[in-house]
Amino acid sequence: MTIPLMRFFVTLISFLILGTMAASAQSSEDIVLTGAPALRFLEHGKAASHDFYWFNFVDASVIRLKELRDQAKPDELVTWAVYRPGYVARSHELEMDLLPQIEAKAKQLGANLFWFDTKEELINYLNKGRDRDKIKITSFDYFGHSNKACFLFDYSNTIDTMSIAFLHVRDLKKIDSDDFSKHAICKSWGCHSGEMYSQWWKSHFDIPMIGAIGKTDFSHGGEPVLSNSDGKWTQ
């Protein structure tokens, strides 16, 4: 082997090694987004009364967070975004502070807990909470109330059967599509997301989001399941 050829070979290998190192310096983030339960006062007496159990969305989120934590690479961030006012209100109704319990669960899981009070705070976190040039969102899961057009972080928690905090499909344009890895795995575990939200998500981010056709049931305390006989997951 001639010396120039050896130099070329060493240089090429060096570039490959440096490239590999640079690629491994790029981290990633898994995000679990959790909405709040309704107040029992506002749901009392309804035929379809929601959220008897205050941690239905939290418990489901914890199961997913554990899965993500177990699969995560050492430099991978696992973030849990939780809508705080809804849990404050339910705490007040229960006369039991739920926030420290959520914080303890996050700590136990090794997840970064991000409390948000408004949709704008959430969007700001997604866009600017991390250096999105380097840290892309590689998985996204939503647990909470929803209809086909909205993630309802607040539902029947402030006003009976209504919402004052939500992420509508029209809000998706406020989230930078570059926040996500092109291979990101996204899923809404809420009701009806597959009937509209998934299409808008795909249209805006160019990545699929699995969503339900029909309703999902969180009432058993574990991961939600499809509750309509003709329900299915789609994307």
Next chain:
Amino acid sequence: MNRRVIIFGFLLGVGFFTSSQLSAQTEPAQAETTYTAPAGAAAPVAPPVRKGSPLDHLTNDPKLATPTVGYKEGNVGTPDYWIAHRFIDDMGGCAWGWVKKKGDDWDSAKWVALRENPGVAVAPYRKLISHDADNNWEYKFWGSFAPYKAYDPHLDEMVPVFILEGYEVIGPKDPLNIQAGPPDRVRHRPSGASSRSSRPILTDPGVD
């Protein structure tokens, strides 16, 4: 010649191996499309409802067929009250009805969602056997409009919010000759965004 072929092949192999490693590092593991729910444990039992709490009153107080004329609840008595007309939305929306300033015409009334204040004043229908038993009843309302609107997921529309501080029952009235819903309600087609109906999907949900 043979040596060059071997070196080229070696470099190609190194490149291929390295790029596969890179690809494996940057692509996330494929998640299952369905998750197997673990054996579900029973949800914790809620603590007993405290005697005298709003939920206790709601659950255990006797219910009425219709409101009691003259009944007052919450912070009332100041002269700056509103007039409120309860109306059940025949399109399935969950707003409460109309509210206008006293002395104003009903044309100026706003279609509102009611933010109740448990422990102070809650919707009058909470005392009734049926939540729609006060349809077309009127009240004096004390309170104010919130700086935000509420989203009605049944109709995919935004509704002004009235924060209730107190009320007095006026009595039953004739139906108003105004259309229910916010001024921008989509009337020519169903919303489609409801989580609790089978309406067709909208191409434009109409919410900002």
